[in-house]
Amino acid sequence: MTQALSALLPLTNVADPFRNAPGNLQALQLQAIGERFAQRRQQIRILDKRASEAGVTEVKNLSDAVPLLFADAVYKSYPDSFIEQGKWRHLTAWLQTLTTEKINALDYAAIGDLDDWINQLRRNGHYVMSSSGTSGKQSFIYQSEADHELGWRLLAQGICWAASGMRDPSRRYPVFLLTPSSGS
Secondary structure, eight states: OOHHHHHHGGGGGSSSTTTSOOTTHHHHHHHHHHHHHHHHTTTOHHHHHHHHHHTOSSOSSHHHHGGGSOOGGGGGOSOTHHHHTTOHHHHHHHHHTTOSSOOOOOOGGGOOSHHHHHHHHHHTTEEEEEEOTTTSSOEEEEEEHHHHHHHHHHHHHHHHHHHHHHHOGGGOOOOOOOOOSSOO
């Protein structure tokens, strides 16, 4: 874990992180982006390619980071045949190009369709967010188990923070919770 990230993560445990953020929060976040970029550039080929194409060698400000963001097409850049023909090993190998986490121990014999593949990943500590968006082609965004747990914890914390304002007249904010009607 990087130095800045090590300083940022404990801030997610603060009861009211929006009112108790340190004065240097933005600088710390930018430092974390720079450190993580330096750490991951040589580990994720597509990130290295984006950085080379954009001429980014280090991240000093947000304008350095913007060209490194992946377009939505990256998350669905696999051949359609991987899903259509049930080439789950190939789809897993493609997904592996988007993460530094090693994806292994999947029982490919137990995979009959896309839901089975996603469930096999999940059973092995690999969480994939999937969406077909407007194109109809599935996009897959990888999350490690740590990412997944942090995301759920922050969601719960955000809901509690927002709900606490409902009882405090000095902190009335509109709240919109958008959640799926079913599923996980």
